[in-house]
Amino acid sequence: LRIFRHVGDVSMGLALETIVPIEEKTLLAAHVSMLLGRYDQAEQLFLKSTCPNEALAMRRDLLDWSKALSLAEQLAPSEIPYISREYAQQLEFM
Structure with missing residues (x-):
């Protein structure tokens, strides 16, 4: 997280900070996919998750x-x- 802040991508650092506490792997993977702009993959993972x-x-x-x-x-x-x-x-x- 500190790396993103150091390189000037504060928004990515803050976004990652909000998803760190997520324990469910599928839900976490969905959020990471969304942050990376892989929306179709994120959608599929969200649908498989508890949310x-x-x-x-x-x-x-x-x-x-x-x-x-x-x-x-x-x-x-x-x-x-x-x-x-x-x-x-x-x-x-x-």
Whole structure:
């Protein structure tokens, strides 16, 4: 962690600091994959972990609406209206 701060990548150091306490290997691997920009791999790992809704949260944060809606159908159908609204708001600004 100190290495990232030393080389000037403070944000990576802080991000790693938040995931250090995670004990579940699959969930930890998912977070690391996400930090490395391997989003498809992170999604698969989140889905295999004890926190599958993290895959949905990641896709929403990435504004990847089609994948977020697909995940919401499986994981959290109650979120579909909210995701649809966020997607529509983004389309309005394009």
